[in-house]
Amino acid sequence: MLMKRFVLCLALGIASCAALAQFPFGPLPLLPPEVALDSISAVTIGTQGTQARVRLSVRNPNGIDLPVDSLDYAITLDGRHFSTGTLARPVRLKANAVTPVDVDVVADLNILGNALDRAMRNGGMPYEIDGDVLVAGGLRLPYHRRGEFDPLRGLLR
Secondary structure, eight states: OHHHHHHHHHHHHHHHHHHHHHSTTOSSOOOOOEEEEEEEEEEEEETTEEEEEEEEEEEEOSSSOEEEEEEEEEEEETTEEEEEEEOSSOEEEOTTEEEEEEEEEEEOHHHHHHHHHHHHHHSOEEEEEEEEEEETTTEEEEEEEEEEEOTTTTTTO
């Protein structure tokens, strides 16, 4: 009987070690980063659209740094699709901190102009951003945020 318990404990221990080897951050589940729209700056305006730089504020609510391989995003301004894309290079999100992340996007000038006009009249622009953060090691953490963007603070830099 004692031998059966020993073998069972040994098997469970080996299975636990195998699971930890596949998940480098330990057995605790990670909270997804909190991604918010911080600013939009026009870079170039042309007939094909507006190339803009979008700054995202990415807060890591976890007690450990997160090495991020990619960050996918879809941004909606004032209920209309603004941009979709992926972060161009990996980034490290510091534990319990906010990391600014810049992404270059191509967007429709009409959508940006209409959203700015409404925001100037109403004092804010509703936005949504969602996507996935791919942490090194293959862990995918989805995120979603709905908020109000202040164009005087961010859009007119």
